[in-house]
Amino acid sequence: MKNISFLMKYKDADIYIKRDDLLGFSFGGNKVRIVEKVILDMKKKGCDHLISYGSRTSNLNRAAAHLAEREGFSCTVIFKEDGREGMPFNEWFVKESGAESIYCGPDRVRETVEGALRKAEELGKKPYYIYGTPDGTGNEAVLTEAYTEAYDEILEFEVSEGISFDHIFLASGTGMTQSGLMAGAISHGHKREIVGISVARDEKKGTEAIKRALYARLHRETDLRIHFLDGYRSGGYGASDQEVRELCRHMLSGHGLPLDPVYTGKAFSGMLREIDRKKLSGPQLFIHTGGLPGVFDAACKDMLS
Numbered sequence: 001m002k003n004i005s006f007l008m009k010y011k012d013a014d015i016y017i018k019r020d021d022l023l024g025f026s027f028g029g030n031k032v033r034i035v036e037k038v039i040l041d042m043k044k045k046g047c048d049h050l051i052s053y054g055s056r057t058s059n060l061n062r063a064a065a066h067l068a069e070r071e072g073f074s075c076t077v078i079f080k081e082d083g084r085e086g087m088p089f090n091e092w093f094v095k096e097s098g099a100e101s102i103y104c105g106p107d108r109v110r111e112t113v114e115g116a117l118r119k120a121e122e123l124g125k126k127p128y129y130i131y132g133t134p135d136g137t138g139n140e141a142v143l144t145e146a147y148t149e150a151y152d153e154i155l156e157f158e159v160s161e162g163i164s165f166d167h168i169f170l171a172s173g174t175g176m177t178q179s180g181l182m183a184g185a186i187s188h189g190h191k192r193e194i195v196g197i198s199v200a201r202d203e204k205k206g207t208e209a210i211k212r213a214l215y216a217r218l219h220r221e222t223d224l225r226i227h228f229l230d231g232y233r234s235g236g237y238g239a240s241d242q243e244v245r246e247l248c249r250h251m252l253s254g255h256g257l258p259l260d261p262v263y264t265g266k267a268f269s270g271m272l273r274e275i276d277r278k279k280l281s282g283p284q285l286f287i288h289t290g291g292l293p294g295v296f297d298a299a300c301k302d303m304l305s
């Protein structure tokens with residue numbers, strides 16, 4: 001499960017990578033690990049209908065649809081309508097699965113979730129909304145669990161190799177993955193920096209979500225600083241700049257490493273720039289959080305040209 005290895009040298013830093021994109025179901029990634037914990041919680045609570053919400057390029061929606069199908073649960077996926085043309089692969093996977101798809105504007109999420117919950121109940125199901133209450137909070141303790149476990153895998157690797165990662169870098173969206181890792185560090189009394197490179201939110205919103213999630217996981221306040229960097233968003237969620245796209249192409253052609261321009265490509269690019277800016281040396285860890293369908297999207301569009 002550890003999947004950690006040395007990737008490359010960059011300036012004075014030794015970059016290691018944790019390939020959570022290589023987990024063995026639905027293209028892996030952090031969302032498969034996270035939704036596996038959701039499924040366990042559903043079973044514990046006797047639920048049999050999973051409701052997910054996210055963008056049309058959301059890896060969470062795809063992992064939710066695939067895992068619900070595997071378990072024999074019914075599933076509703078609510079997509080944030082964006083008016084963009086074409087169908088991203090993640091949306092396509094959901095449509096090909098047994099899940100029902102619903103589209104709504106970003107200001108109508110709560111009503112749409114409430115409607116989906118009601119409808120499932122009318123059908124005699126016991127529904128479960130992945131984020132908790134219809135306002136999108138409350139399930140942080142479940143959503144962060146997987147990456148508290150992942151933190152222990154990182155520790156095991158460090159002990160077995162006799163090294164210690166100075167920083168851990170990853171792409172951060174809702175902050176659930178970063179919160180899980182931070183909770184792991186806090187419970188071991190570690191102070192090292194876990195750096196989330198934001199792919200969407202600004203620092204304030206991202207940091208608040210992480211604080212809330214850490215409280216839900218640890219039941220206490222923490223003084224560990226939250227590093228949620230919003231300066232590498234290159235145009236916001238779903239957008240990307242030339243530099244990120246070129247880095248994705250270079251890492252794919254030269255290292256066989258698939259990075260997508262929406263999540264991991266931005267994070268990897270942000271990490272390199274942080275290594276430059278802070279002149280970091282020694283072992284640094286990048287967590288590859290998955291998102292292979294986004295690599296397909298980029299490849300179909302312009303990445304290989």
Ligand SMILES: *Cc1c(COP(=O)(O)O)cnc(C)c1O
Nearest residue numbers: 059173174175176177289290291
């Ligand atoms: C969702 C996602 C992230 C961000 O994870 P959060 O827990 O929402 O912060 C990072 N990388 C990929 C590939 C993702 O799909």
